[in-house]
Amino acid sequence: MINFEQVTKRYEDGYEALSELSFHVTQGEMAFLTGHSGAGKSTLLKLIMLMERSTRGKVVVSDRDLGEIKRRKIPYYRRNIGLVFQDHQLLFDRSVYDNIALPLIISGAQSREIGRRVRAALDKVGLLSKEKLLPLALSGGEQQRVGIARAVVNKPALLLADEPTGNLDPELSTEIMRLFEQFNQVGVTVMIATHDLSLIARMKHRILTLQQGRLMSDGVV
Amino acid sequence: MMGWFEMWPKKERSEQSQQHPRNQPERRKVEKGASHGAVARNSRLKSYFMHHRQVAKESLLRLLATPFASLMTWLVIAIALTLPVGLYVFLQNAQQLSQEWDDAAQISVYLEQKINEKQGRKLVQHIQSWNAVQQVRYISPNEALEEFKQFSGFGDALQYLNENPLPAVVVVSPRTDSVDLKSTQTLLSRLQDLPDVEQAQLDLQWMDRLFRIMALGQRMVLTLGLLLGTAVLLVVGNTVRLAIESRRAEIVVVKLVGATDAFVRRPFLYTGIWYGLGGGLLAWLLVNVVIYWLSGSVAELVAAYDSDFGLSGLGFLTTLSLWAFSGLLGLLGAWLAVGRHLSKIEPR
Numbered sequence: 001m002i003n004f005e006q007v008t009k010r011y012e013d014g015y016e017a018l019s020e021l022s023f024h025v026t027q028g029e030m031a032f033l034t035g036h037s038g039a040g041k042s043t044l045l046k047l048i049m050l051m052e053r054s055t056r057g058k059v060v061v062s063d064r065d066l067g068e069i070k071r072r073k074i075p076y077y078r079r080n081i082g083l084v085f086q087d088h089q090l091l092f093d094r095s096v097y098d099n100i101a102l103p104l105i106i107s108g109a110q111s112r113e114i115g116r117r118v119r120a121a122l123d124k125v126g127l128l129s130k131e132k133l134l135p136l137a138l139s140g141g142e143q144q145r146v147g148i149a150r151a152v153v154n155k156p157a158l159l160l161a162d163e164p165t166g167n168l169d170p171e172l173s174t175e176i177m178r179l180f181e182q183f184n185q186v187g188v189t190v191m192i193a194t195h196d197l198s199l200i201a202r203m204k205h206r207i208l209t210l211q212q213g214r215l216m217s218d219g220v221v
Numbered sequence: 222m223m224g225w226f227e228m229w230p231k232k233e234r235s236e237q238s239q240q241h242p243r244n245q246p247e248r249r250k251v252e253k254g255a256s257h258g259a260v261a262r263n264s265r266l267k268s269y270f271m272h273h274r275q276v277a278k279e280s281l282l283r284l285l286a287t288p289f290a291s292l293m294t295w296l297v298i299a300i301a302l303t304l305p306v307g308l309y310v311f312l313q314n315a316q317q318l319s320q321e322w323d324d325a326a327q328i329s330v331y332l333e334q335k336i337n338e339k340q341g342r343k344l345v346q347h348i349q350s351w352n353a354v355q356q357v358r359y360i361s362p363n364e365a366l367e368e369f370k371q372f373s374g375f376g377d378a379l380q381y382l383n384e385n386p387l388p389a390v391v392v393v394s395p396r397t398d399s400v401d402l403k404s405t406q407t408l409l410s411r412l413q414d415l416p417d418v419e420q421a422q423l424d425l426q427w428m429d430r431l432f433r434i435m436a437l438g439q440r441m442v443l444t445l446g447l448l449l450g451t452a453v454l455l456v457v458g459n460t461v462r463l464a465i466e467s468r469r470a471e472i473v474v475v476k477l478v479g480a481t482d483a484f485v486r487r488p489f490l491y492t493g494i495w496y497g498l499g500g501g502l503l504a505w506l507l508v509n510v511v512i513y514w515l516s517g518s519v520a521e522l523v524a525a526y527d528s529d530f531g532l533s534g535l536g537f538l539t540t541l542s543l544w545a546f547s548g549l550l551g552l553l554g555a556w557l558a559v560g561r562h563l564s565k566i567e568p569r
Contacts, residue, residue, distance in 0.1 A: 106478060
């Protein structure tokens with residue numbers, strides 16, 4: 001599903017965020033990505049999202065060599081990936097429903113289909129009763145669940161999360177992680193960047209640890 | 222809840238089939254009856270237009286949500302448009318008025334005293350055959366005297382004259398579709414050069430000035446239109462730029478969930494159109510208010526000149542073109558801003 005081959009990312013200021021990184025995440029796998037801040041977690045996710053391009057090496061996602069995707073085609077590529085942010089990145093001037101519907105509207109789904117899928121996603125994250133509220137009326141944990149609903153409403157094959165539990169207390173964090181596990185159980189490939197080591201240690205999934213842009217350890221703890 | 226889980230793998234298959242044509246049969250199953258691409262394309266087109274309508278509505282509502290700020294922008298645009306449009310209407314009216322005065326562009330040809338009526342009529346026929354001439358009217362000395370008696374107020378005094386002192390007059394109207402100064406002047410000198418003609422007269426200076434003023438007015442409309450049109454472009458551009466800045470976070474999110482450039486651009490382009498169109502509507506209102514306000518004094522003035530001229534406002538077509546033009550200006554302004562600023566906002 002995700003294949004990094006000798007990937008190096010050097011920014012314009014000369015800073016090397018990733019150095020000859022190679023790893024492979026297979027379809028249907030769930031993996032955590034960890035390491036200190038500055039270890040290269042964000043850069044790795046940005047490369048997968050095509051927010052950045054690798055300086056050297058090859059990134060292949062869903063059998064597609066990202067180096068061959070032209071700028072104009074990036075939006076269509078991104079529609080196959082669900083992305084969950086640390087700070088949710090919800091649009092605060094519109095309702096929970098409209099936030100979740102956004103990816104469907106962007107991909108041009110029909111309105112009947114949109115209603116059905118948004119409610120299914122809301123149901124999945126347990127917020128069906130709050131679809132008409134504005135995001136600000138929700139708690140932090142609920143906002144994050146709206147963010148997750150938005151990431152999965154397109155039913156992507158790959159789900160990425162960047163510090164999804166960064167601002168949540170341990171109990172809520174566990175809840176969120178369980179949610180990701182449930183998506184993984186229906187066949188979604190899930191990759192979560194986090195430094196909540198104690199939490200992921202309990203979950204028995206593969207952990208990729210980065211240090212200074214290199215893979216330091218890989219495997220189930 | 223279980224139902225939702227079941228939905229998932231289906232979608233995965235359909236998504237992969239989009240990437241791998243060999244999976245076509247499965248895709249067909251997913252799209253339930255959409256066995257022809259045309260059906261899918263049709264519904265896609267439908268949702269595309271639905272989306273356009275939605276975005277147009279949302280952008281308008283967004284403007285109306287801040288009525289005061291939007292009204293300010295609309296007024297600025299309206300005033301910028303009102304100036305050239307108002308001048309245009311003024312010029313249009315002046316042209317209409319001058320057409321009424323085209324009758325005044327007649328040449329009076331005074332024949333020599335010795336010419337009798339028969340010779341005069343023959344001369345009329347000769348002039349009538351010229352290309353540049355629309356109409357020729359012969360006024361015999363007797364008719365001229367009658368006219369003079371009627372209008373001059375010297376009727377009684379004229380009875381004491383032994384003989385008619387007035388010459389015969391031939392009134393020549395130049396062809397109206399070719400009324401410009403040069404051809405009228407040529408005609409005048411040709412008439413002057415005819416034998417038997419004492420004098421041919423035309424108040425050229427007056428016409429000359431009028432034509433020059435009109436030409437100047439037209440140029441002013443064009444200049445003012447260009448300048449203020451540019452101003453509208455910049456006003457809309459700047460306003461849309463601010464709108465883009467204030468929605469920067471939203472743009473980033475939308476791009477990350479797969480929005481194309483066109484999708485991101487769309488609401489701002491509609492915002493530009495609404496700004497332009499609203500300004501155009503207000504400009505139309507302003508021009509009409511000004512015309513209404515002036516029409517009273519114009520009527521009085523015109524009455525003093527014994528004319529039935531009335532101020533005409535913006536015609537139907539002119540109004541439509543004003544709106545179309547203002548909407549287009551808004552779109553163009555927004556496009557400039559979007560082109561410059563949107564590409565700079567990329568997810569980082």
